[in-house]
Amino acid sequence: MCARNFDSDFDGITLDYSRQRATPGTMDKLYNLAEAAHLKEKIDRMFNGEHINSSENRSVLHVALRAPRDAVMQSDGKNVVPDVWNVLDKIKDFSERVRNGSWVGATGKALTDVISVGIGGSFLGPLFVHTALQTDPEASKCATGRQLRFLANVDPIDVARNIAGLKPETTLVVVVSKTFTTAETMLNARTLRAWISKELGPSAVAKHMVAVSTNLTLVEKFGIDPNNAFAFWDWVGGRYSVCSAVGVLPLSLQYGFTVVDKFLKGASSIDQHFYSAPFEKNLPVLLGLLSVWNVSFFGYPARAILPYSQALEKFAPHIQQVSMESNGKGVSIDGKPLPFETGEIDFGEPGTNGQHSFYQLIHQGRVIPCDFIGVVKSQQPVYLEGEVVNNHDELMSNFFAQPDALAYGKTPEELQKENVQQHLIPHKTFSGNRPSLSLLLSSLDAYKIGQLLAIYEHRVAVQGFIWGINSFDQWGVELGKSLATQVRKQLHASRVKGEPVEGFNFSTTTMLTKYLKVPFQYEQGNNDTCSYTSRFSHDTYGG
Numbered sequence: 001m002c003a004r005n006f007d008s009d010f011d012g013i014t015l016d017y018s019r020q021r022a023t024p025g026t027m028d029k030l031y032n033l034a035e036a037a038h039l040k041e042k043i044d045r046m047f048n049g050e051h052i053n054s055s056e057n058r059s060v061l062h063v064a065l066r067a068p069r070d071a072v073m074q075s076d077g078k079n080v081v082p083d084v085w086n087v088l089d090k091i092k093d094f095s096e097r098v099r100n101g102s103w104v105g106a107t108g109k110a111l112t113d114v115i116s117v118g119i120g121g122s123f124l125g126p127l128f129v130h131t132a133l134q135t136d137p138e139a140s141k142c143a144t145g146r147q148l149r150f151l152a153n154v155d156p157i158d159v160a161r162n163i164a165g166l167k168p169e170t171t172l173v174v175v176v177s178k179t180f181t182t183a184e185t186m187l188n189a190r191t192l193r194a195w196i197s198k199e200l201g202p203s204a205v206a207k208h209m210v211a212v213s214t215n216l217t218l219v220e221k222f223g224i225d226p227n228n229a230f231a232f233w234d235w236v237g238g239r240y241s242v243c244s245a246v247g248v249l250p251l252s253l254q255y256g257f258t259v260v261d262k263f264l265k266g267a268s269s270i271d272q273h274f275y276s277a278p279f280e281k282n283l284p285v286l287l288g289l290l291s292v293w294n295v296s297f298f299g300y301p302a303r304a305i306l307p308y309s310q311a312l313e314k315f316a317p318h319i320q321q322v323s324m325e326s327n328g329k330g331v332s333i334d335g336k337p338l339p340f341e342t343g344e345i346d347f348g349e350p351g352t353n354g355q356h357s358f359y360q361l362i363h364q365g366r367v368i369p370c371d372f373i374g375v376v377k378s379q380q381p382v383y384l385e386g387e388v389v390n391n392h393d394e395l396m397s398n399f400f401a402q403p404d405a406l407a408y409g410k411t412p413e414e415l416q417k418e419n420v421q422q423h424l425i426p427h428k429t430f431s432g433n434r435p436s437l438s439l440l441l442s443s444l445d446a447y448k449i450g451q452l453l454a455i456y457e458h459r460v461a462v463q464g465f466i467w468g469i470n471s472f473d474q475w476g477v478e479l480g481k482s483l484a485t486q487v488r489k490q491l492h493a494s495r496v497k498g499e500p501v502e503g504f505n506f507s508t509t510t511m512l513t514k515y516l517k518v519p520f521q522y523e524q525g526n527n528d529t530c531s532y533t534s535r536f537s538h539d540t541y542g543g
């Protein structure tokens with residue numbers, strides 16, 4: 001623990017991995033492992049647009065989404081960068097028109113509020129970036145008078161929360177879905193379409209709803225003008241799509257394209273670094289190798305992501321999807337059952353909140369490798385005269401202290417010297433030798449947020465490349481979806497035609513029967529979706 005020279009600096013970011021359970025010899029072995037797993041070749045194949053997502057026969061080119069305008073990146077023999085910039089230019093133009101009031105709603109009013117409807121990769125990344133930008137002085141200034149909200153869950157409570165206090169005439173809805181078939185997103189989109197139509201008439205939809213998708217045919221079928229659709233491509237995985245129109249459109253509407261362009265440039269800086277830096281200095285490679293070390297050699301099943309910045313409160317939820325959907329696999333890329341576990345359970349909360357919650361377990365219970373993420377310059381500094389330190393220094397005192405508490409612990413001998421009562425010594429002992437790493441960012445502006453995102457995206461890819469899995473498909477989400485389709489059909493048949501519950505196991509039949517006993521809350525037996533709009537009164541939702 002605490003080996004010297006276990007740090008690396010790049011473009012305003014310092015990684016300190018001296019508190020990992022790794023020696024220089026370990027690192028050499030991990031570099032050998034990277035070579036044996038052909039890590040460099042796999043990174044090159046990704047950047048070259050080869051179909052490394054083999055189960056879906058697709059390139060994996062999210063790096064092209066933030067490539068400079070003059071870069072060349074090929075997928076299926078075509079340079080995709082001009083297409084990327086066509087969409088970025090279109091977003092810039094559209095978002096400027098909405099922001100400056102030249103694009104108005106059906107009643108001629110400016111659209112100051114945006115609801116982005118999407119789930120999973122069409123939600124978590126944009127939410128993380130939005131939350132991080134909200135308190136950045138430059139970004140927040142650009143967002144004056146505007147609101148951005150996210151509707152993800154199909155739970156009608158999420159609809160209620162999203163429309164509370166908003167009026168259709170000043171709201172723009174962005175429907176975000178790679179496939180444009182995701183059940184939750186499409187029902188939420190229809191629900192908001194009904195909310196707009198009820199108040200402003202069906203023709204208002206053209207002015208109040210736009211879409212982001214790879215499936216422009218379905219966008220048009222839904223009733224959104226194809227001119228108001230923003231494309232992306234099948235070589236962008238959902239959880240890697242925040243730098244496509246998925247994130248860039250809602251974020252540009254809120255903060256302006258200039259701010260979002262800085263975010264893209266930050267991500268691009270890490271892409272270049274990941275592609276060209278030697279492994280010994282390569283931040284995503286070092287992080288990925290150390291995670292493999294912790295998961296595969298120590299068997300640690302989890303990883304805590306602990307940003308000491310409230311602005312990063314949605315970072316862990318985003319990385320949960322990026323990491324767990326990518327690397328939680330049971331077979332190798334060629335379909336053979338894996339003789340080892342892959343992926344880890346990612347979770348986290350901002351410090352210091354987490355310290356007063358789950359850190360007990362990390363200090364004295366299970367060993368959980370921790371990522372401590374700190375920022376040198378606060379987005380919102382506060383200093384009260386007479387206080388020992390300013391508020392950010394208070395926060396950062398914890399950022400610097402926690403890794404040492406985990407690494408060094410406290411021995412019974414030390415406690416004895418402090419005259420701790422004998423019977424309390426076992427309770428107050430800290431074993432130490434608990435691994436963590438620290439990432440220190442010089443600031444937290446749009447550029448740095450882009451860098452942080454790309455570091456974690458590439459780290460996850462490195463882990464998958466070493467484990468020999470496909471980090472870019474997600475077949476594990478399908479079974480639950482198809483079973484839900486069966487349940488949906490049953491609910492419809494029982495509610496509308498009074499049919500009994502059939503074709504399920506005993507337990508599900510019992511639960512469904514119980515659920516169906518309570519009468520449908522509104523308009524039982526009425527299958528006209530438009531009737532739901534009767535719920536959209538301002539009284540009900542506090543508008």
Ligand SMILES: O=P(O)(O)OC[C@H]1O[C@H](O)[C@H](O)[C@@H](O)[C@@H]1O
Pocket residue numbers: 119120121122176177178179180181182185238239325474477
């Ligand atoms: O963007 P969409 O096509 O609506 O997909 C939304 C989400 O759907 C599924 O749950 C996938 O597992 C996610 O990776 C994806 O992000």
